[in-house]
Amino acid sequence: MEQSSAFRVAAFVALTAGMVLLSFGISGQIFKFGSMVLSSMTASSEISSPTESVPAGSSGMPAAGNPTPSVGGETPVAVGSTPSVGGETPVAVGSTPSVGGGTLAAVGSKPLADGPTPAGSAMVLKSAATLRMAGLAPLANGLAALVSLILMAFVLRRWIATQADLRGRFLKTFFLYEALSMAVVVVLFPFFWMLCTSFKPSGQELIINEANPFDIVPNEPTTANFLKVLKWDKPAGAPVEDEIERKKNFSTYFLNSLLVASTAAFLVTLFSSMAGYVFAKKELPYKGYLFALLMGTMMIPGMMYMVPQFFMISKMGLCGSKLAMFLPHLASVFGVFMLKQFMETIPGSLLEAARIDGASEWQLFSIIIVPLSMPILLTLFLLTFLFHWSNFLWQLIVTDFANPLSITLPVGLALFRGQYTSDLGLIMSASCFSIVPIAVLFMIAQRYFIEGMTQGAVKE
Amino acid sequence: MQNTRETTNSLLFLAPFLILFAIFLIFPIGYSFYLSFFGSPRDFSLANLEYVGFANYSNLLGFSVGPTGISLNDPAFWWSLGVTLLYGGLSIPLGITASLALALLLHNKLAGKDFFRSAFFLPNVLDMLVVGVIWGLIYAPKYGALAQVMNFFLGPDQFFNTTGLLANPYTAMPAVVLAMVLKGAGFGMILFLAALQNIPDAVYEAADIDGATHWEQFWHITLPLLRPILFFMVVTGIIGSLNAFTEIYAMTAGGPQVVVAGETLGSTSVVGYYLYKQFEAGRYGYAAAISYVLLALTLMLTFLQQRLFAGKKN
Numbered sequence: 001m002e003q004s005s006a007f008r009v010a011a012f013v014a015l016t017a018g019m020v021l022l023s024f025g026i027s028g029q030i031f032k033f034g035s036m037v038l039s040s041m042t043a044s045s046e047i048s049s050p051t052e053s054v055p056a057g058s059s060g061m062p063a064a065g066n067p068t069p070s071v072g073g074e075t076p077v078a079v080g081s082t083p084s085v086g087g088e089t090p091v092a093v094g095s096t097p098s099v100g101g102g103t104l105a106a107v108g109s110k111p112l113a114d115g116p117t118p119a120g121s122a123m124v125l126k127s128a129a130t131l132r133m134a135g136l137a138p139l140a141n142g143l144a145a146l147v148s149l150i151l152m153a154f155v156l157r158r159w160i161a162t163q164a165d166l167r168g169r170f171l172k173t174f175f176l177y178e179a180l181s182m183a184v185v186v187v188l189f190p191f192f193w194m195l196c197t198s199f200k201p202s203g204q205e206l207i208i209n210e211a212n213p214f215d216i217v218p219n220e221p222t223t224a225n226f227l228k229v230l231k232w233d234k235p236a237g238a239p240v241e242d243e244i245e246r247k248k249n250f251s252t253y254f255l256n257s258l259l260v261a262s263t264a265a266f267l268v269t270l271f272s273s274m275a276g277y278v279f280a281k282k283e284l285p286y287k288g289y290l291f292a293l294l295m296g297t298m299m300i301p302g303m304m305y306m307v308p309q310f311f312m313i314s315k316m317g318l319c320g321s322k323l324a325m326f327l328p329h330l331a332s333v334f335g336v337f338m339l340k341q342f343m344e345t346i347p348g349s350l351l352e353a354a355r356i357d358g359a360s361e362w363q364l365f366s367i368i369i370v371p372l373s374m375p376i377l378l379t380l381f382l383l384t385f386l387f388h389w390s391n392f393l394w395q396l397i398v399t400d401f402a403n404p405l406s407i408t409l410p411v412g413l414a415l416f417r418g419q420y421t422s423d424l425g426l427i428m429s430a431s432c433f434s435i436v437p438i439a440v441l442f443m444i445a446q447r448y449f450i451e452g453m454t455q456g457a458v459k460e
Numbered sequence: 461m462q463n464t465r466e467t468t469n470s471l472l473f474l475a476p477f478l479i480l481f482a483i484f485l486i487f488p489i490g491y492s493f494y495l496s497f498f499g500s501p502r503d504f505s506l507a508n509l510e511y512v513g514f515a516n517y518s519n520l521l522g523f524s525v526g527p528t529g530i531s532l533n534d535p536a537f538w539w540s541l542g543v544t545l546l547y548g549g550l551s552i553p554l555g556i557t558a559s560l561a562l563a564l565l566l567h568n569k570l571a572g573k574d575f576f577r578s579a580f581f582l583p584n585v586l587d588m589l590v591v592g593v594i595w596g597l598i599y600a601p602k603y604g605a606l607a608q609v610m611n612f613f614l615g616p617d618q619f620f621n622t623t624g625l626l627a628n629p630y631t632a633m634p635a636v637v638l639a640m641v642l643k644g645a646g647f648g649m650i651l652f653l654a655a656l657q658n659i660p661d662a663v664y665e666a667a668d669i670d671g672a673t674h675w676e677q678f679w680h681i682t683l684p685l686l687r688p689i690l691f692f693m694v695v696t697g698i699i700g701s702l703n704a705f706t707e708i709y710a711m712t713a714g715g716p717q718v719v720v721a722g723e724t725l726g727s728t729s730v731v732g733y734y735l736y737k738q739f740e741a742g743r744y745g746y747a748a749a750i751s752y753v754l755l756a757l758t759l760m761l762t763f764l765q766q767r768l769f770a771g772k773k774n
Contacts, residue, residue, distance in 0.1 A: 173570070180565055184579045187642055190594045191583070193605050197597075216605070275477035283463070284470040297485050301703050301758050303732050304751040307495060307744055308488035331480035361469045390587035392706050393736070410589045414709075417593055424603055431590045442585045446578045449585055454650045 008167050015174050016155060020148050022181055025214065028144035029192070032217040035140045036199060039132030040221045130220040191435060192216070198225055198429035225429035229416075248404040250433045253412035256322065257434075260395075260408055261388040264326035268384045269377055272332050276339030277369050281351065291340075294333045310397055320400025325408060326388055335380050338455060342376040343369060379452035382445055389438065409434045496748035509745065516749035537750070539725045540734035543633070547730050548701035550637040556693050558641050559648025560686075566649065567656045577653070580646035588643075592710025595639035599625040599711075626711060629718045629727035636711050636728060651689045659685050691765070698761050702754055705732040 155174070162170045199221040231249040278284060279291055309328040318324040350368055359367065370377065392410040399411050407415065413430055420426045442449055471478075499512040522533040532538055562580055566573060583591065598605045601624035610620040619628075625635035659682065667677050683690075708714060714726035714733050729737075731754060739747040 173568070176565055176568055176570060180570075180576050183562060183565070184576060187580055187583060187645065190591070190598060190642075191586070193598065194594050214609070271477040271480065274473045278470045278473045282470045282473070283466045284474070285467065287470075293486075294481070297481075299759065299762060300489070301699055301754060303703050303705070303735055304492065304755045305485075305488050306735070307739060307748045307751055308492040309484060310739075311491070311495065311744070312484070312488065328484040331477055331485050333481070333485070336477065361473075365473070386585055390589065392587070392589045392709075397739070410587055413589060413593065424597055427593065427597065431593060434587045434590045438585055438587070439582060442582055443578070446581070450577070450581055450650055453584065453647065454654070 005164065005167075008171060011171050012159060012167075012174070015171065015178060016152060018178055019155065019174075020152055022178065022185075023151050024144050024148040026181070026185065027147040028141060029215070029217055031140035031143045032137070032215075033192075033196065035136035036133055036196075036217055036221045039130075039136060040199060040223050042132060133219065133221060191439070194428045194431055194435065197424050198432050199223070200225075200425045202423065202425055225425040226432075229426060229430045229433075248407070250409070250412060250416075250430055252405060253407050253409045254433050256406060257389055257409040260322055260325045261385045263322075264330065264388045265381045265385040267326075267330055268332045268335055269381045271330065272335030272380060273339050273370065273373065273377060274365070275336045276343050277365055279336065279340040280343035281346070281348065281369075294336060298333050298337075306393065306397065309394075313398055319398055320403050320406055322406060324398045325391075325395050329388070329391065329394070332380075332384065335384065338380060338452070339373065339376060341455075342373055346372050375448070376452075378445070379448040379455075382441070382448050383452050386438065386449075389434070492748045492751055495745055496752055498745040498748075500742060500744060512745065516746050517753075520746065520749050520753065535721075535723050536725055536729070537731075537734060539720070539723070540729050540731040543726075543728060544701050544704070544730045544732075546633055547637065547704060547728075548698055550634060551640055551701065552694060552697035554637060554641045555644055555648060555697060556690065558645040559693075560652050562645055562649040563652035563656060566653055577646075577650065580649055582646065583643040584647050586643075588706040589710050591643050592639070592707045595635075596626065596711045599635055601627065627716050629716050632712050632716055632728050636707055639711065640707055648689075648693055651692065652686060655686050655689045656682070695762060695765060698765075699758060701730070702758055703732055704730045705736055708733045709736070 159167070159170065193216055196216045196218060200218045201220055201222045201224065229250045279287065284290070305328070313319060313324045313328065318327065346369065350372075351364055354364055354368055390410060392414070395408050395411050396414065399407055401407075401415075413427075413434065416430050417427055495509075496516055497511060497513060498509040499515060500509055519533050520537055523530050524533070525531075566576055570576075597603075601607050601621055604620075604624065607621045607624065610618055614620075625631045663681055664677060667681060672680070708728055708730055712726075712728040714729035714737070716727055717724050718727045719725070726733075731750070735747055735750045735754070738750060
């Protein structure tokens, strides 16, 4: 690190400039996204009372529909986009939609009173949300500028406080942060783009900000895509044969996936913990050989099971049922392996003591083993849930398309994409139903996910 | 008597898992072999399977020597093996490089390390199909994100806008690989990071005293110590390539088509996708035969690797 001080200063200035650009771009997009979600949500809540009464469909509909926008508000913390250079321009472009700003205010408030008609409410929603967003735009930009300023002041202070001979190291750390932030932007960009595009009105996905292609948050947000994906935009009182067609929406798929994945995860965790207990703590003739056999099957590629398992399931007459979606994957060798590893660390003296106190075998398991293995059981539950949540190939081949009410999320998305090949907004809002809940779950329980998924590899 | 009771209890605890394991993981291995000797020449129904002997295997692997040279019975299968090799050959080294680079960046004293760790890991837990669909739309011509950004810099008359990466046979596979590397990099990163933390600082200090440069330290100390992780990543990468299906289904559906030696073939049709296509077309016995060839291939590769890496260690 034998650089001259002039070189160091130049590097510092360049890095600071990069940081300002990056932080202003990322935070600007995040705040803009936040204001967009906020304005769409407040706009939709005003008209939600007439809309909700219209389709009195399956009970889960409101529950499945509402969390999505609110959850979106939390996600952007980790998300960003590449620097937005022209900071002020997006606002100027955004605030001049087809209708003038002044008239919008009137439009925004009036039809709320009289219009439960779906088309009308979508229109209102769009303009009201757009208006609110335009109002929030200075705030968002101001916040982004504030964040950049604070960061700049912080870096400057640190730079001045750092002794000359330590400045090389300081620059290295600075560079590391910037490189890592860029990498985060690259890795998470697709998901941020998905969230943004899902709020774009139909036909406007193409229109990007001419001044700044990196400004991807729409200026005229709409929740129409979500309503359409959930089929809430259809009027009530449709004929009965349309009832199935109407239920063929993403809230149904979501509930199906939730049911399949959580049932499977519960059963797998239960069965694997019982088996893991035996392998870790109990006596059984040929236990070692049996365990070796289990480990051996882990080498077999999953693709190989597709044909025979499908034959077995259809011979059992289960095709199209929810049971078929997870039944062949209930025997989780990985789960047994993971739980056995953990349960071996539980001291045998605990079991002995309980046995002397007269505990039955089941009590030993349920009172000692299960509570002590809770973290690892939770990990296995989450991982299995995840596996079944995205177990696309198997669910695709056992789905009976004549019975659309059994379709799960990934299959539903594949089907949906076939119908609306180029309607970006719709496909993206449909994708949110799969991505956003898992992303939130990951943020809550990331430790379990990361440790669980990487554990098998480290324990070699 | 104590022993018999203990055994009974153990079996009772093991029963649910063991029954499912026997039915759905052991039995299918034999059943699949049995099915691979059947064909459905007349219709696609499951009921009308006919015994065809080794016909499936000979149709799959066989070749005939004619006047024009060797002609394969099923060139599409061999092609799909080649495509799989390409997929693995691109995605494994790239994936290792990306995750190692991230791990090295993160292997410093940094505040907010956990945030970066989680952010890089996040795409790993998301549904493969959805990620594939999103990337497919990013690459899409005209309305995709890439096309729009490129329009800004290069004008509307360029490759990304007119064709798109996924519609060109030469760029389709690299584009899929790029998406999958970005999705999976966080996983390897965690593994590398854990291994890096286990390397004692004293090793580097000793190397510093001996005058080794940073590059030499990386090449002669870090990399050899990371070998178990590298091995693991190569093994899982190979299994992943042989199992690859969803990403191809979501992004390219096996296309775009290319004509090689008079045969129309899918330029991203990996072997998993080819297997699915055979299955979808109702050629169940044939699909079972492909599964068996795949199984043999996986076991052979794993065995080879074990030998290779075990040999290097000594």
